[in-house]
Amino acid sequence: MCVTCGCGDEAGTRITEVFEESQGQPRQGDHGRAGGHGHTHGNAHDSSPERTRTVPLEQQVLAKNDKLAMANRVWLTERAVLAVNLMSSPGAGKTTLLERTVRELGQRAPVSVIEGDQETLFDADRIRAAGSRVVQINTGRGCHLDAEMVGSALRTLDPPSASVVFIENVGNLVCPALFDLGEDSKVVIMSVTEGADKPLKYPHMFRAADLVLLNKVDLLPYVDFDLVRFLADAGRVNPHVEVLQISATKGTGMRAWHDWLCRQVAGAADTAAR
Ligand code: MG
Numbered sequence: 001m002c003v004t005c006g007c008g009d010e011a012g013t014r015i016t017e018v019f020e021e022s023q024g025q026p027r028q029g030d031h032g033r034a035g036g037h038g039h040t041h042g043n044a045h046d047s048s049p050e051r052t053r054t055v056p057l058e059q060q061v062l063a064k065n066d067k068l069a070m071a072n073r074v075w076l077t078e079r080a081v082l083a084v085n086l087m088s089s090p091g092a093g094k095t096t097l098l099e100r101t102v103r104e105l106g107q108r109a110p111v112s113v114i115e116g117d118q119e120t121l122f123d124a125d126r127i128r129a130a131g132s133r134v135v136q137i138n139t140g141r142g143c144h145l146d147a148e149m150v151g152s153a154l155r156t157l158d159p160p161s162a163s164v165v166f167i168e169n170v171g172n173l174v175c176p177a178l179f180d181l182g183e184d185s186k187v188v189i190m191s192v193t194e195g196a197d198k199p200l201k202y203p204h205m206f207r208a209a210d211l212v213l214l215n216k217v218d219l220l221p222y223v224d225f226d227l228v229r230f231l232a233d234a235g236r237v238n239p240h241v242e243v244l245q246i247s248a249t250k251g252t253g254m255r256a257w258h259d260w261l262c263r264q265v266a267g268a269a270d271t272a273a274r
Pocket residue numbers: 094095123168
């Protein structure tokens with residue numbers, strides 16, 4: 001979990017304070033730390049105010065986020081705008097995919113982009129050069145986008161009806177999975193240079209995905225990537241997930257990606273019409 005940005009999976013978080021033998025005695029008047037050796041006094045520690053204090057705070061953060069995400073969802077539905085949340089580790093190819101998607105899909109549906117990075121306008125500049133309207137969110141120390149940031153960016157973008165908004169999340173395979181942005185779909189991009197073990201190492205991210213794009217498949221002959229294992233593990237973590245093999249630099253698999261997007265656009269229009 002990331003303490004600095006206040007996010008966390010309160011159900012799955014484990015914090016174990018390990019003391020040196022010589023420091024293992026409770027400090028005078030420090031009731032919250034009574035016991036000292038965390039591994040032998042786990043239950044006492046679990047109920048100490050110091051250990052549990054962060055949990056309600058995180059629940060509040062996520063509950064507030066969920067409310068704002070719902071408001072974003074209503075806002076998007078009213079306008080029949082499809083929002084796609086793109087998540088990956090840094091360097092998997094989100095921005096390169098978006099550059100190509102903007103150029104190629106832009107002729108079929110209006111596209112705009114919300115860029116998330118800790119610092120710089122580098123990616124926003126690339127997206128604008130590719131021909132799309134773009135708003136950059138710099139999160140500073142934060143390691144994910146949340147619904148409030150995206151709500152502000154959406155109002156700034158003011159996307160036209162029946163268009164697509166891509167939200168490029170901060171490069172991080174962990175906490176972006178926890179934060180609902182009000183998007184229609186979550187797409188996880190993973191590249192073959194990262195190793196086939198990621199679905200099992202980062203199951204929350206792969207479980208949250210509606211679609212997984214396996215990028216840089218043009219590099220498969222040059223890297224040690226077990227494709228069979230990757231597909232099996234992705235399916236084990238998320239039995240309903242669709243996986244498309246693409247190369248955003250070479251253009252491989254783009255037709256299947258665009259077709260998938262067009263099905264989502266049609267779905268968003270149906271929802272809006274109801
Ligand atoms: Mg990027």
